[in-house]
Amino acid sequence: MIEEGLISKLKRFEFKAKKIVEGFLLGLHPSPFHGYSSEFKEHREYSPLDEIKYIDWKLSGRREKIFVKKFEEETNTKVYILLDASNSMDYGKPLKKIEFAKDVCAIFSYLSFLQRDAPGLYVFSDDLKEFFPPRATKKQINIIFKTLLNLKTEGKTEPLKIFKGLSEIIKRRGVIIIVSDFLKKKEEFLKGIRYFKAKKHLVIVFQILSRDEIDFKWKGGITLKDMEYEMEHKIYERDEANYFKREFLNYIKEFENEVLKSKIFFTRFITDEDIEKNFLNFLFRYKKHGF
Amino acid sequence: MVFKNPIFLYLIPLSLIPLLLHLFFIKFLKTLPFPYLGFLERKEDIRRKRRKIKEILILLSRILFLFFLLLFFSSPFLKRKIFPDILVKDISESTLLYKDLIEEKFNKFSKITDKVFYENFLETSNKKGNIFVITDGDKNFFKKIKESEENFFIFIPYEKRDDIGIYEVKIEDEKIFVKIYSTKEVNDASLKVIFDENSFSFPLKIHEGLNEYFFPLKIKDFEFLKLQVLPLDFLQENNFYFFSKPKFKKLYKIFGNPSKYLENLLSTLGYKKIDEISDSVLFIFYGIPNERESIQVLLNFINYEKPCILFINREGFFKTFLKRDLNLKIDDEIVYFSKVFDIKEGKGILNYKGVNYVSLFKNAVLFGFLPEPSYTEIVYSPSFLKIFKIGIEKLKFNLPYSLNFKKDTFIYIDGEYRIYDSGKNLISKGFDKISFKNLNYGSYFLKNNKKFYLNLNFSKEEFLIEKIEEKEIKDLLKNSKIYSLNEIEKFLPISLRNFFLFLSLLFILMEILFIILL
Numbered sequence: 001m002i003e004e005g006l007i008s009k010l011k012r013f014e015f016k017a018k019k020i021v022e023g024f025l026l027g028l029h030p031s032p033f034h035g036y037s038s039e040f041k042e043h044r045e046y047s048p049l050d051e052i053k054y055i056d057w058k059l060s061g062r063r064e065k066i067f068v069k070k071f072e073e074e075t076n077t078k079v080y081i082l083l084d085a086s087n088s089m090d091y092g093k094p095l096k097k098i099e100f101a102k103d104v105c106a107i108f109s110y111l112s113f114l115q116r117d118a119p120g121l122y123v124f125s126d127d128l129k130e131f132f133p134p135r136a137t138k139k140q141i142n143i144i145f146k147t148l149l150n151l152k153t154e155g156k157t158e159p160l161k162i163f164k165g166l167s168e169i170i171k172r173r174g175v176i177i178i179v180s181d182f183l184k185k186k187e188e189f190l191k192g193i194r195y196f197k198a199k200k201h202l203v204i205v206f207q208i209l210s211r212d213e214i215d216f217k218w219k220g221g222i223t224l225k226d227m228e229y230e231m232e233h234k235i236y237e238r239d240e241a242n243y244f245k246r247e248f249l250n251y252i253k254e255f256e257n258e259v260l261k262s263k264i265f266f267t268r269f270i271t272d273e274d275i276e277k278n279f280l281n282f283l284f285r286y287k288k289h290g291f
Numbered sequence: 292m293v294f295k296n297p298i299f300l301y302l303i304p305l306s307l308i309p310l311l312l313h314l315f316f317i318k319f320l321k322t323l324p325f326p327y328l329g330f331l332e333r334k335e336d337i338r339r340k341r342r343k344i345k346e347i348l349i350l351l352s353r354i355l356f357l358f359f360l361l362l363f364f365s366s367p368f369l370k371r372k373i374f375p376d377i378l379v380k381d382i383s384e385s386t387l388l389y390k391d392l393i394e395e396k397f398n399k400f401s402k403i404t405d406k407v408f409y410e411n412f413l414e415t416s417n418k419k420g421n422i423f424v425i426t427d428g429d430k431n432f433f434k435k436i437k438e439s440e441e442n443f444f445i446f447i448p449y450e451k452r453d454d455i456g457i458y459e460v461k462i463e464d465e466k467i468f469v470k471i472y473s474t475k476e477v478n479d480a481s482l483k484v485i486f487d488e489n490s491f492s493f494p495l496k497i498h499e500g501l502n503e504y505f506f507p508l509k510i511k512d513f514e515f516l517k518l519q520v521l522p523l524d525f526l527q528e529n530n531f532y533f534f535s536k537p538k539f540k541k542l543y544k545i546f547g548n549p550s551k552y553l554e555n556l557l558s559t560l561g562y563k564k565i566d567e568i569s570d571s572v573l574f575i576f577y578g579i580p581n582e583r584e585s586i587q588v589l590l591n592f593i594n595y596e597k598p599c600i601l602f603i604n605r606e607g608f609f610k611t612f613l614k615r616d617l618n619l620k621i622d623d624e625i626v627y628f629s630k631v632f633d634i635k636e637g638k639g640i641l642n643y644k645g646v647n648y649v650s651l652f653k654n655a656v657l658f659g660f661l662p663e664p665s666y667t668e669i670v671y672s673p674s675f676l677k678i679f680k681i682g683i684e685k686l687k688f689n690l691p692y693s694l695n696f697k698k699d700t701f702i703y704i705d706g707e708y709r710i711y712d713s714g715k716n717l718i719s720k721g722f723d724k725i726s727f728k729n730l731n732y733g734s735y736f737l738k739n740n741k742k743f744y745l746n747l748n749f750s751k752e753e754f755l756i757e758k759i760e761e762k763e764i765k766d767l768l769k770n771s772k773i774y775s776l777n778e779i780e781k782f783l784p785i786s787l788r789n790f791f792l793f794l795s796l797l798f799i800l801m802e803i804l805f806i807i808l809l
Contacts (some may be wrong), residue, residue: 088326088327089326091326097326181327183326183330184329213325220321221320223321223322224323225322225323225325226324226327227324228326229328231328231329232328233325233328234317234320236316244331247330248330250330251330
């Protein structure tokens, strides 16, 4: 039984995702992820409906006929959406990071679905909280949306453990989309991400941050309490606040550099920015540069 | 360490206020969640240590700043082995000759203790302890000391001057005979003769022991005469009031304790305050108000607009002495009065601006300012005696003048002593010698339930001679220790006030530096 309120929420959610995705699709018809998860199976003779990019020119040259590559699964690319729902995501005003992250996940799911790819959702914090392996069905989208709607943050982030486990479970190549604030020892995240990379997955990293975090302002003495760990940091003076801000920005910059160095697509979203604009930017940027 | 203002010591716990504020601040620091603080871990240890050190240093600086500031306010000083529980200052004119020297020492004491008293302390207080006295060696002072059982440390502000002094003076046949005693030979000395506003000096060669001299004195009419013997090396000081105090000095004392002139005058007349005096009574002040207390009496009458006359028959003296030396601003009327006032053949005549004031004279009270003798070796005031005699015999003034007989003072009067009752009837007269005991100025005898006031009449030659020998002084002071004034430094406590102020400022400066640099 789904409550009526929930249904309307779900519809709004879906509408938001649709709006962005369709806007994107007006300019780009093909799936941006197509072909990554598909394993080559055999060649077959070219028919006019086939896309030119799948023509095997070497073979066609040798055989004097045009052959195209045939993939084992021609239909679906598996899109694994990994959402961090740890406590640190429950931060930000007016929009919390987790809410923003949910939107991102929903948009990706919907986009994948429309492209006949198979979206799957993996919610994690210190453990794998929810997981819905990729399926290219409308039902799957509904499940993902409902899950996202009801999702609450809890626990600490344990990326290394989770990513390692997932990389062992996910046998076939696909697209791994990680949505998180990546606020944890960055080495753990990087190491975890590299497990996916080693398995030849396409990894896309979405860092969601709040404006309060990156633009930390001093308004008198405060004690900052870590939302996941038993840590405190006292700030008495403006200088200390500036130092804190500087160190935080350094930290996320270093993380970004490390990610990019590993040839992983990195995008940072700030919760007070326009999600539509940013998301479309991301898609165009992705389409243009790709990996 | 001893403290002048120990009350501030009770406030010392307040210097912990910065610590309490700090703890309060930490305890009630607003706590905000933040997603992740792990990124600080690398540098935080060093930074935290550094910040902790900074915090402690600043906190310590603040605490010490307040601590030393409170110590500064509590006026701490290091006590010497012998410390004055009480410091007594002789404020007689003669001691004030050394005003600058004494004030300097006093100021040092007054910064660290408020137990500083004037000489009347010796009469009124029964405080115990070490009593430091700064005096030029007035006999009365020594007598007061004798009466006490305290430990006295006497500081006398002269050293070289105690070897020469006048022993005896006589005036006969227009000559002044002077006996001078010296403990050593002085080749270049000078005898200074001061009569009213005039003075002249005779060069002297003084041998060790007793020397006798005589000098011509042709001036007959003068208010007072004062003689001083001065070694020439002191002349350059040009100190009019120079007072030499030989070891074997004869102390001539006429009237004592001028500080109670006004009080005594009023109480004798049965008044408590000056404004109780009826305006129909005319006060005639005769003589020269050459002491602060005498002047104070006069000024009080002028300020309260009580009818009074200052009788000075020498205008020059008024100009040079009252105006120039004392900076006394007296209404011109006083001068006019003195010009026109005269006594002829037993009648007081006072004409001022066409008004005859004889009628007022009937109710007049004569108040005589006699020169304070402690700095004056010999005082003659013949014209005063003249008017005094006339006043008594002819005008029958009620005469509560400035006498103050001290306890145990032996007074020899070669003259006449009279006792009048309150109805101004003469009761008795004609004593050659009298010893007054427990008498003060304004004292009276009671006989048949009547008050008998004391009046005196003097011969021209001598008012009063009182002798005190060195031996007697030594006996008086046998339980005391005598030092020169400079030696008082040895007993001066070492004030730590400025040191603590310096520390206090140092720590506030350090705090600023810590804030800026760390």
